[in-house]
Amino acid sequence: MGIVRALGAFSGGLDSMIAALLLKSQGIEVEVATFTSPFFSSESGCRYAKQLDLPWREIDYTAEMMTLLQNPPSGFGKNLNPCIDCHAGMFRILGEIASAEGYDFIFSGEVAGQRPMSQNKNSLNRVARLSGYQEKLLRPLSAKLLRITDPELRGQVDREKLLSLSGRSRKPQMKLAEEYGIEYINPGGGCLLTDPNYCGRLSILMEIRGLLTARNAGLIRHGRIFRLSKDTICLVGRSEMDNAGLESLVKDEVIFVLEDRPGPTGVLIGDPEMLPVLIDLVERYAGVRS
Numbered sequence: 001m002g003i004v005r006a007l008g009a010f011s012g013g014l015d016s017m018i019a020a021l022l023l024k025s026q027g028i029e030v031e032v033a034t035f036t037s038p039f040f041s042s043e044s045g046c047r048y049a050k051q052l053d054l055p056w057r058e059i060d061y062t063a064e065m066m067t068l069l070q071n072p073p074s075g076f077g078k079n080l081n082p083c084i085d086c087h088a089g090m091f092r093i094l095g096e097i098a099s100a101e102g103y104d105f106i107f108s109g110e111v112a113g114q115r116p117m118s119q120n121k122n123s124l125n126r127v128a129r130l131s132g133y134q135e136k137l138l139r140p141l142s143a144k145l146l147r148i149t150d151p152e153l154r155g156q157v158d159r160e161k162l163l164s165l166s167g168r169s170r171k172p173q174m175k176l177a178e179e180y181g182i183e184y185i186n187p188g189g190g191c192l193l194t195d196p197n198y199c200g201r202l203s204i205l206m207e208i209r210g211l212l213t214a215r216n217a218g219l220i221r222h223g224r225i226f227r228l229s230k231d232t233i234c235l236v237g238r239s240e241m242d243n244a245g246l247e248s249l250v251k252d253e254v255i256f257v258l259e260d261r262p263g264p265t266g267v268l269i270g271d272p273e274m275l276p277v278l279i280d281l282v283e284r285y286a287g288v289r290s
């Protein structure tokens, strides 16, 4: 058999690292990809792929996420996280790249039963089916609990050396990390769509026709949010960091900053006629008037 090549979804979290190393230890040529969007970044993926010396690429998943948020076929999780369709879409993209570029299979660090909605055994199977690459999608950490995949059938991967992890405990992965001698970050917290506070803001955008855009999804990470009318919101910075965040992202939106004294940056999204209301808010928070 020639060289076996695999392409993995790689968040940079412990599970994705262990999955990649498990395959690498079988002599498989492993490459990884990290997805990015206004809701999650590829920073950890980039950093930890370097640490493991894995060839890495970034995939911009913004357009897919914005479409999914409008009507996820499998619904949302606890917050505005369309995890099942999100994962399926990621694997569909990886599967397409694998077919186009000659990888033998794709993989991820998912563990059966680790998360209530998206990673119970049924959901893993559903995600695989929805991706269109069910036969080529390997989950090395739970493989022995899941149906056998193409690369295992073909002998490209030794199923016996894969794992049967399930549940929320990370102890086995931590033990393996020690054996491999790798540093890792604590899991979770990477996706804004699981953050109730951010999702509260996002739901305001979702209620207003035309406002659910990638840039607005980035803008609402900063400052206080106010709904000014049925079609207009504004953001008012709470700190220098908020102000800088807003100023770095605005393009066509109306922005208001006090010239003669420090104060919050205000951004209007929607009807420009509402500018006086924004000015009033900025002046109030700057202490110009009470």
Ligand code: SF4
Binding pocket: 040, 081, 082, 083, 084, 086, 087, 118, 191, 192, 193, 194
């Ligand atoms: S947590 Fe966020 S990035 Fe992860 S699958 Fe769910 S929606 Fe996608």
